[in-house]
Amino acid sequence: MKTVRLGLLGCGTVGGGVVRLIRENASVLATRVGAPLEIAKVLVRDPNKERVPGLERDRITTDAAAVLGDPSIDVVVEVLGGVDPAKGYVEQAIDTGRSVVTANKMLLAVHGPELVERAEKAGVDLAFEASVGGGIPVIRTLREALTSDAVTRLCGIVNGTSNYILTRMRQDGLPFVTALKEAQDKGYAEADPGLDVDGHDAAHKLVVLAMLAFGARVPHETVYTEGIRDIEPIDHEFAARFGYTVKHLAIGQMRETNGKKSVELRVHPALLPTHTTLANVNGVLNAILLEGRALGPCLLSGRGAGDLPTAVSVVADVVDVAGARLSGAGGRMTRSVRLAETHLAPIDDAECAYYLRFQVFDRPGVLAHIAGALAEENVSILEMVQRGGGDARGEPVQVVMMTHVAREGALRRALAAAAKGGDYIAKPTHVLRVAPVG
Amino acid sequence: MKTVRLGLLGCGTVGGGVVRLIRENASVLATRVGAPLEIAKVLVRDPNKERVPGLERDRITTDAAAVLGDPSIDVVVEVLGGVDPAKGYVEQAIDTGRSVVTANKMLLAVHGPELVERAEKAGVDLAFEASVGGGIPVIRTLREALTSDAVTRLCGIVNGTSNYILTRMRQDGLPFVTALKEAQDKGYAEADPGLDVDGHDAAHKLVVLAMLAFGARVPHETVYTEGIRDIEPIDHEFAARFGYTVKHLAIGQMRETNGKKSVELRVHPALLPTHTTLANVNGVLNAILLEGRALGPCLLSGRGAGDLPTAVSVVADVVDVAGARLSGAGGRMTRSVRLAETHLAPIDDAECAYYLRFQVFDRPGVLAHIAGALAEENVSILEMVQRGGGDARGEPVQVVMMTHVAREGALRRALAAAAKGGDYIAKPTHVLRVAPVG
Numbered sequence: 001m002k003t004v005r006l007g008l009l010g011c012g013t014v015g016g017g018v019v020r021l022i023r024e025n026a027s028v029l030a031t032r033v034g035a036p037l038e039i040a041k042v043l044v045r046d047p048n049k050e051r052v053p054g055l056e057r058d059r060i061t062t063d064a065a066a067v068l069g070d071p072s073i074d075v076v077v078e079v080l081g082g083v084d085p086a087k088g089y090v091e092q093a094i095d096t097g098r099s100v101v102t103a104n105k106m107l108l109a110v111h112g113p114e115l116v117e118r119a120e121k122a123g124v125d126l127a128f129e130a131s132v133g134g135g136i137p138v139i140r141t142l143r144e145a146l147t148s149d150a151v152t153r154l155c156g157i158v159n160g161t162s163n164y165i166l167t168r169m170r171q172d173g174l175p176f177v178t179a180l181k182e183a184q185d186k187g188y189a190e191a192d193p194g195l196d197v198d199g200h201d202a203a204h205k206l207v208v209l210a211m212l213a214f215g216a217r218v219p220h221e222t223v224y225t226e227g228i229r230d231i232e233p234i235d236h237e238f239a240a241r242f243g244y245t246v247k248h249l250a251i252g253q254m255r256e257t258n259g260k261k262s263v264e265l266r267v268h269p270a271l272l273p274t275h276t277t278l279a280n281v282n283g284v285l286n287a288i289l290l291e292g293r294a295l296g297p298c299l300l301s302g303r304g305a306g307d308l309p310t311a312v313s314v315v316a317d318v319v320d321v322a323g324a325r326l327s328g329a330g331g332r333m334t335r336s337v338r339l340a341e342t343h344l345a346p347i348d349d350a351e352c353a354y355y356l357r358f359q360v361f362d363r364p365g366v367l368a369h370i371a372g373a374l375a376e377e378n379v380s381i382l383e384m385v386q387r388g389g390g391d392a393r394g395e396p397v398q399v400v401m402m403t404h405v406a407r408e409g410a411l412r413r414a415l416a417a418a419a420k421g422g423d424y425i426a427k428p429t430h431v432l433r434v435a436p437v438g
Numbered sequence: 439m440k441t442v443r444l445g446l447l448g449c450g451t452v453g454g455g456v457v458r459l460i461r462e463n464a465s466v467l468a469t470r471v472g473a474p475l476e477i478a479k480v481l482v483r484d485p486n487k488e489r490v491p492g493l494e495r496d497r498i499t500t501d502a503a504a505v506l507g508d509p510s511i512d513v514v515v516e517v518l519g520g521v522d523p524a525k526g527y528v529e530q531a532i533d534t535g536r537s538v539v540t541a542n543k544m545l546l547a548v549h550g551p552e553l554v555e556r557a558e559k560a561g562v563d564l565a566f567e568a569s570v571g572g573g574i575p576v577i578r579t580l581r582e583a584l585t586s587d588a589v590t591r592l593c594g595i596v597n598g599t600s601n602y603i604l605t606r607m608r609q610d611g612l613p614f615v616t617a618l619k620e621a622q623d624k625g626y627a628e629a630d631p632g633l634d635v636d637g638h639d640a641a642h643k644l645v646v647l648a649m650l651a652f653g654a655r656v657p658h659e660t661v662y663t664e665g666i667r668d669i670e671p672i673d674h675e676f677a678a679r680f681g682y683t684v685k686h687l688a689i690g691q692m693r694e695t696n697g698k699k700s701v702e703l704r705v706h707p708a709l710l711p712t713h714t715t716l717a718n719v720n721g722v723l724n725a726i727l728l729e730g731r732a733l734g735p736c737l738l739s740g741r742g743a744g745d746l747p748t749a750v751s752v753v754a755d756v757v758d759v760a761g762a763r764l765s766g767a768g769g770r771m772t773r774s775v776r777l778a779e780t781h782l783a784p785i786d787d788a789e790c791a792y793y794l795r796f797q798v799f800d801r802p803g804v805l806a807h808i809a810g811a812l813a814e815e816n817v818s819i820l821e822m823v824q825r826g827g828g829d830a831r832g833e834p835v836q837v838v839m840m841t842h843v844a845r846e847g848a849l850r851r852a853l854a855a856a857a858k859g860g861d862y863i864a865k866p867t868h869v870l871r872v873a874p875v876g
Binding site for chain 2: 021024025028031032033034056108129135136137140141144145146147148149158275276278280281282285287292294295296297298299300301302306308309311312313315316319320323324327328329332335336338350372375433
C-alpha cells in the first residue's frame with residue numbers, strides 16, 4: 001500500500017506533538033487518509049537536541065533542501081513560525097506540487113491571500129487550522145460546515161493572554177500591570193507583551209478569519225486595533241454595574257451602505273452583556289462566535305494555544321490534505337476560498353453603542369457641557385452614573401455614560417468638542433464600544 | 439464534467455432548505471465537491487403540495503423505488519425522520535452502493551451501529567451531522583478535528599425545549615407547567631412534550647455522540663435518563679444561592695475501574711457553576727462540551743434545531759460524501775468509526791457531588807437524623823441552608839445540602855435510610871447532581 005510521506009519543517013514543541021500524535025494514532029489515521037502516514041524528513045536547527053522519543057536519527061536533517069528537494073515527499077508541514085524563512089519554504093513546497101499544512105498565523109496574516117492563490121494555481125491544498133484558535137476547529141467550520149451559508153459576522157476572543165489579564169482584573173480588581181505580571185509569571189505572556197496586549201496578534205488572526213469568512217484581502221496593519229493597556233479596574237466595576245463584562249474582541253462584519261459592500265474589521269476591548277456565552281469565556285480560553293445567514297449564531301470555544309491542542313489541529317489538517325492528495329482531489333480546499341477585492345470600512349463609519357468614562361472637575365455646568373457636545377452630534381445618552389465629587393480636594397469625578405447606537409465619527413467629534421472649552425475635563429475620556437452581539 | 443446525482447427522501451422544511459441551499463450555492467459547492475451537484479429525484483408524499491420554488495415537477499415522485507432503484511443516483515439524502523420507512527430506505531441505499539446523508543437522530547439512536555457497519559461493509563459513507571445539534575458542527579469535530587485525539591468526556595445541552603423551559607423558570611421564577619405552556623405557545627415544544635422534557639430525545643442524541651466519541655454501542659433505552667418535570671422554582675433559587683445554574687445535561691465519559699473500561703452515559707438535570715460557559719447557554723440554544731486528552735475542553739454552541747441550520751449541516755455532509763465518492767475515497771468516513779463492545783457503567787457507580795433538598799417536619803433531631811444517615815454511607819456535607827420553619831402551622835421546612843463527591847449507590851442508600859424511621863421527612867427529597875465540569 002502506498003504511504004503518504006510527510007516532510008516536517010520544525011520540530012519544536014508543536015512539531016514534536018505532531019510526530020507523537022501521528023505515531024500514536026497511526027492505525028486510525030491510515031483508515032481516514034486511505035494510506036499510512038510516514039514522517040519521512042524532519043528539518044531542525046540543532047540535530048543533537050533530544051526530540052520525540054523514537055524519532056529515528058536518519059529522518060532528521062538541518063538542510064531544508066533535503067526536505068523540499070526530496071520528490072518523494074507528498075505533504076509539507078510547516079511549524080517553524082515567523083515569516084522568514086517559512087515563507088520561502090512554503091512557496092517552494094507549493095511550487096513543486098506539494099500540499100502544505102501550516103500552523104503559522106504570522107505568515108498567513110501577512111501573506112495569506114497570495115499563498116492561497118499560489119496554491120490554487122499549483123493545484124495543491126494549503127491548510128492552516130492551527131494558525132487561529134489553536135485547537136478550536138474554527139477554520140474547518142468556516143471552510144466546511146458553513147460551505148452553503150454566508151457568514152455575516154464574526155466576533156472572537158482570540159488572544160488568550162489578553163483574556164487572562166482582563167479576567168484577573170475583573171475577578172480580583174487587579175490593575176493592568178499587576179495582572180500582566182501575573183500572566184508573565186505563569187508563562188501566559190511574553191517578556192515583551194506588546195503583540196498580545198496591544199491587539200496585534202488578534203488583528204493577525206482576524207485577517208485570517210476574514211479571508212475565509214468574507215473572502216477579504218486585507219493587510220493586517222490596516223485593521224483598526226486597540227489594546228487593553230488603558231483599561232482600569234474601575235472600568236470593570238462600571239461595566240458590571242451596567243450589566244456588562246469587558247472583553248478584548250476581534251470583530252468582523254459585512255456591511256452594505258448605499259449598495260456598496262465593505263467589510264468592517266476591528267480589534268478593541270468591548271462590553272458584552274454579562275450573561276452571554278462569550279462574556280463567560282474566561283482565563284486563557286479563546287472563543288469565536290460566527291453568525292451565518294442560515295445557521296444563525298455558532299460559538300466555538302477552547303484552548304487557543306498550547307502545543308498539544310495546536311498539534312491536534314495540525315494532524316487533522318494533515319489527514320485532510322493527505323487524503324485529498326491520495327485520491328486526486330488535491331486543491332479543492334484551496335479553490336473554494338473565494339478571495340475578492342475588499343473595501344475596508346473606515347472606523348469612523350462603525351456604528352455601536354458606547355461606554356464613556358469622563359473624568360471631570362466637579363463644577364456647575366459640567367454635565368450640561370458634555371451632554372450638549374453629545375447632543376450636537378446626535379449621540380443620545382441611555383444611562384448615566386457618577387462617582388465621587390462633593391469633596392474639597394478637587395479630585396476629578398468619574399462620570400460614566402452609556403449611549404444609544406451612534407456613529408463612531410460623530411462620537412469622536414462630540415468627544416473632541418467636549419474636551420474643548422470650559423476646562424471641565426480633567427483627564428482623557430475612556431471610550432469602550434458595546435459589542436454588536438447579544 | 440460528471441455531476442453527482444442526489445436522491446432526496448423527503449421534502450419538508452429541512453428538505454426544502456437543502457434544495458434551496460444546494461441551488462443557491464451551486465458554484466461554490468461544485469468547486470468543493472469537484473463536480474456539480476444535481477438534485478435528480480425527490481421523494482414526497484403529496485406531489486401536489488407546493489415545494490421549493492423552481493424545483494421541477496419531473497424530479498418529484500411518490501415512489502421510493504423511483505429514487506432507490508435509479509442506478510444513476512450517487513448519494514441518497516434522507517430527511518424523512520422516524521425509524522420507518524426511513525430505515526429500509528437507508529439500508530437499500532447502502533446495499534446498492536450509495537453513500538447516505540441523514541438528519542435522522544431517531545434512526546441513528548436506535549440503529550446507528552448496525553447502519554455504520556452495514557455502510558462499512560458496502561464501502562460507502564454514512565454521514566449524519568444534522569442528527570445531533572442541528573447546525574452545530576459537533577459530529578464533524580468528533581470525526582475530523584479530533585481524529586488524532588481521544589475524547590475523555592462530553593457534556594451537552596442537547597434539547598432546546600428543556601433548555602428553554604429551565605431558562606424561563608430561572609429568569610422569571612416560573613413553575614415548570616407555566617414555562618412548558620409558554621414553550622408550547624411559541625412552538626418550541628410539542629403538544630406531547632414527553633420526548634423532550636423527560637429526557638428521551640437527549641438520550642437519543644447522547645447515544646449518537648457516544649458512538650463517535652467512544653465507539654460505544656449502547657441501546658438508547660439503557661441510558662440512565664431523568665427529565666425536568668420535578669424541578670421547582672425553589673431549586674433554581676437554591677442553586678443560584680450556592681453559585682450554580684440548573685441545566686439539563688447529557689453526559690458521557692470513559693471510566694476505568696480496576697483496569698476495566700466502561701462508559702458512563704446519563705441524562706439528567708444538573709448544577710453547573712454559574713460563571714461557566716455552558717451555564718450561560720440559554721433559551722433554545724444547544725451546546726456540547728468535548729474534552730479531548732490532547733485538545734483539552736472544546737465547546738460548540740448554536741441552534742440545535744430549525745430548518746435552515748439543519749439544512750446547512752445536511753449540505754455540508756453532502757459535500758463531504760459527494761467529494762469522497764467522486765474521487766473514489768467513499769467509505770473512509772464510515773471506516774474510521776471504531777465500534778467496540780461497550781460496558782455501560784451502572785448509575786450506582788457514578789460519582790459526583792449532590793444537591794439534596796429535603797422537605798422535613800421542623801422538629802428536634804431532624805438534622806441529626808439526616809446527617810447521621812449520610813455519614814453512615816460516608817456522604818459528607820459541604821454546605822447546608824434551611825428555609826422556613828418556626829411557624830405553628832407545621833408546614834414542611836426546606837433543608838438543602840450540598841455534598842462532597844460521593845458514589846451514587848451510597849447516596850441512594852443514605853437517602854433511603856433517611857426516609858425511614860422517625861417520621862421526619864414530609865415529602866420526597868429532590869436530588870440534583872453537580873456536573874463533572876467546571
